[in-house]
Amino acid sequence: MTLSCTLLLMTAAGPLVLHAGDNPPDRVPSYVSWTPETIAAASSGDAFRGMLLARRCDHCHGAEGFSTAASTPNLAGMEKLAIWKQLQDFKAYKRMSRTMNSIAESLSPRDVADLVAYYAKLPAFADPQDDRAFPQPRPDQSHAAIASHLVSFGNGERGIPPCQACHGPVAYRPGVPSLATQNAEYVLSQLEAFANQTRANDINVQMRTIAGLLTEDERHAIAEYYGSGLGFQAGGPTK
Amino acid sequence: MLTVLALCLIPATRYYQIDVPLLRFLRGSRQVDPLSLHLSGEFVEGNLGTEQDPDGSVTVRMVAQQYLFVPHCILVPAGTPVHLRITSADAVHSLAFNGTDYNVKVLPGTISEAQLRFPNPGEYKMPCREFCGAGHYAMRSRLVVVARDRFPALGAGERGNCAAQ
Numbered sequence A: 001m002t003l004s005c006t007l008l009l010m011t012a013a014g015p016l017v018l019h020a021g022d023n024p025p026d027r028v029p030s031y032v033s034w035t036p037e038t039i040a041a042a043s044s045g046d047a048f049r050g051m052l053l054a055r056r057c058d059h060c061h062g063a064e065g066f067s068t069a070a071s072t073p074n075l076a077g078m079e080k081l082a083i084w085k086q087l088q089d090f091k092a093y094k095r096m097s098r099t100m101n102s103i104a105e106s107l108s109p110r111d112v113a114d115l116v117a118y119y120a121k122l123p124a125f126a127d128p129q130d131d132r133a134f135p136q137p138r139p140d141q142s143h144a145a146i147a148s149h150l151v152s153f154g155n156g157e158r159g160i161p162p163c164q165a166c167h168g169p170v171a172y173r174p175g176v177p178s179l180a181t182q183n184a185e186y187v188l189s190q191l192e193a194f195a196n197q198t199r200a201n202d203i204n205v206q207m208r209t210i211a212g213l214l215t216e217d218e219r220h221a222i223a224e225y226y227g228s229g230l231g232f233q234a235g236g237p238t239k
Numbered sequence B: 001m002l003t004v005l006a007l008c009l010i011p012a013t014r015y016y017q018i019d020v021p022l023l024r025f026l027r028g029s030r031q032v033d034p035l036s037l038h039l040s041g042e043f044v045e046g047n048l049g050t051e052q053d054p055d056g057s058v059t060v061r062m063v064a065q066q067y068l069f070v071p072h073c074i075l076v077p078a079g080t081p082v083h084l085r086i087t088s089a090d091a092v093h094s095l096a097f098n099g100t101d102y103n104v105k106v107l108p109g110t111i112s113e114a115q116l117r118f119p120n121p122g123e124y125k126m127p128c129r130e131f132c133g134a135g136h137y138a139m140r141s142r143l144v145v146v147a148r149d150r151f152p153a154l155g156a157g158e159r160g161n162c163a164a165q
Helices: A002-013 A036-042 A047-056 A080-091 A100-105 A109-121 A141-153 A184-195 A203-213 A216-227 B002-015 B021-027
Strands: B049-052 B058-065 B068-070 B073-077 B081-088 B093-096 B103-106 B112-117 B122-127 B140-146
Touching (some): A036 A080, A036 A109, A047 A109, A080 A100, A141 A216, A184 A203, B049 B073, B058 B073, B081 B093, B093 B122, B103 B112
Antiparallel strands (some): B058 B068
């Protein structure tokens, strides 16, 4: 996988026009590019082997893909390409995490594909007996109204696209995580990291731009909305 | 037959002046790989925004993607030629400038070019005018035209935009 990404990087540099004054070198947010080969590589894993490997991830991400702490992302039923891309970015130090960088470095391309296949297969509704942190309490009335409007309609006046157009359940784009079963604290931390550029592995400045357009209150509202499991519902504002 | 041809030509004089897809393909050399815009080449993230040209005009580089134009706010000086270069990372988009005649079709794989000029300072909404998916109606960015003396002096590697405001 790393090899194909590097090859892709080298071939892509050839035919394109180089602009004057190329120093300092261009900042690349992520080496992942959604070519058919990349997508095939990311979705060719063996879920059974992934299940055996995933026992190393249980401690933080939970035995059923529902994490035990709200600051750690849930992986149950997550989009294949989304986990795959994040692991590639952790491996390449494009996304920084004290824990995940070294773990991702130790995984072979096959391990990554297998893990991805396993987590994508896990049901998004967990056994209620387990110790997951999800779902969290529902947002209060004013926050729920702000969030449901942003999630379903975005804000045309300010140019904020609706969350559900990419993060599901209305539509998905390659590499975009589903937010149906995500922890509020994790969603909020990532929105803040994108807004203040401490996380910058999004392709074409997508999430950095959107998170930067949101106000502090809106980020909290969206995080609470997804954290309480409302992300499963498509459509209009909450009644 | 001639009437039909004449009718076709009338709206084409202004609306399609800055975007003739056939000409664009014939001229060639404007092909980019929409999937690897962020890896190398003209549309890497550090190169997006307004660039000051040596002759006093400015070049604006943008990427259109579902459902966002990047950078989200463009800053240009008034009364100066603006060379717009924009490409798409996924679907077909169309960058319109509300309140003007300008409308630039954006196709994945090619660079759309347009020569624009904004005589007066002001703010224009730049919506997407080509249905591009579920979030199309919220795909809208801003163009801020400032007086020439208020436009910041940009160095060789610097790119300006007003997204932080």
